[in-house]
Amino acid sequence: xxxxxxxxxxxxxxxxxxxxxxxxxxxxxxxxxxxxxxxxxxxxxxxxxxxxxxxxxxxxxxxxxxxxxxxxxxxxxxxxxxxxxxxxxxxxxxxxxxxxxxxxxxxxxxxxxxxxxxxxxxxxxxxxx
Numbered sequence: 199x200x201x202x203x204x205x206x207x208x209x210x211x212x213x214x215x216x217x218x219x220x221x222x223x224x225x226x227x228x229x230x231x232x233x234x235x236x237x238x239x240x241x242x243x244x245x246x247x248x249x250x251x252x253x254x255x256x257x258x259x260x261x262x263x264x265x266x267x268x269x270x271x272x273x274x275x276x277x278x279x280x281x282x283x284x285x286x287x288x289x290x291x292x293x294x295x296x297x298x299x300x301x302x303x304x305x306x307x308x309x310x311x312x313x314x315x316x317x318x319x320x321x322x323x324x325x326x327x
Contacts, residue, residue, distance in 0.1 A: 212261050215252045216315055219268055221279045223308045230301035245263040246272050264311055271307045275300055 212232045222245035225239075246269065253265040286293030314321055 212252065212256050212259065213315075215248055216261055216264050218247045219265075220308060220312045220315065222248075223268060223271070224305075224312070227301065227305040227308045231298070231305055242272060245306075260318070260320040261315070263322075264315050267307070267311050267321040271304060271311075275304045278303075 222241045226242045226245070249265045249268045249272075253269070256262040257263050279297065282293065282296040282300065285296050290319065311321060
């Protein structure tokens with residue numbers, strides 16, 4: 199039947215890849231929030247590549263929402279950083295405040311995702327951001 203819902207059981211490697219990705223995202227998020235704690239953008243790129251490559255493997259599982267959650271988090275944060283980058287050129291303090299808020303938002307999303315993944319629950323993807 200074409201309209202049957204098929205539940206696919208995720209393999210353990212998806213959860214492992216998910217944790218690797220969350221830990222890389224967390225390192226970058228903490229580095230963005232704490233002064234002097236600089237994490238490489240390379241870590242973020244590695245995490246994003248993991249998510250993009252493994253997302254199709256997670257299709258049909260509760261973990262698929264986590265892969266999409268992390269990808270959207272990175273893309274939205276990137277867009278917000280670019281949109282507010284002009285504040286750094288014109289005014290130092292507004293740029294710092296804007297980027298601090300974006301970094302805190304990104305950290306929140308990563309921690310929220312980690313908590314839900316640890317509980318074996320999918321992310322609520324009904325929201326745009």
